[in-house]
Amino acid sequence: MAMEPAEIVRLIKDGLPGAEVRIEDLRGDGDHYAAHVVSGAFRGKSRVQQHQMVYQALRGRMGNELHALALQTSVPDD
């Protein structure tokens, strides 16, 4: 039921082109990750909307194969 970090990064970048993604394996068990996603596409969106965009990019895996992904989103500094 675990997901490889590289796969998570690939899905997020596919869904949000140009995004910067940093993944941390919180427990080293391949099942509890933290992700920090920086994307210009987040500009003007609420936090809920930004997270929804990342979940959308993960295409249904969040809450299923991907049990725990602590998410932090932000807009790039110009």
Add this chain to the structure above:
Amino acid sequence: MDITVQDRIRQEITGTPVVLFMKGTPVFPQCGFSAAVVQILSHMGVKFKGIDVLSDPSVRQGVKEFSNWPTVPQLYVKGEFVGGCDIIREMFETGELKQLLEEKGVSVRA
């Protein structure tokens, strides 16, 4: 989408000012993320209604569709979806959660 489940969720979030869809109950949370949000709300002295999605699979699935949010816990204030565990934690740390609750007329411990 099951119309009755969606209607029930809408009734819940509009009938009570602060509603937390969670795994387990406020006294016995069954998941660390749900427990974290309960702890924040309790710390702030916020009265809320906990709805255990584990006791009702239709609500567990229904609330994800309702809010377009794939995970539980989910916090609603005055009928509006505020966020899951990460967002609530972040908003608590920055003081935004207190501000939002006060703006919505929910009493918060000073």
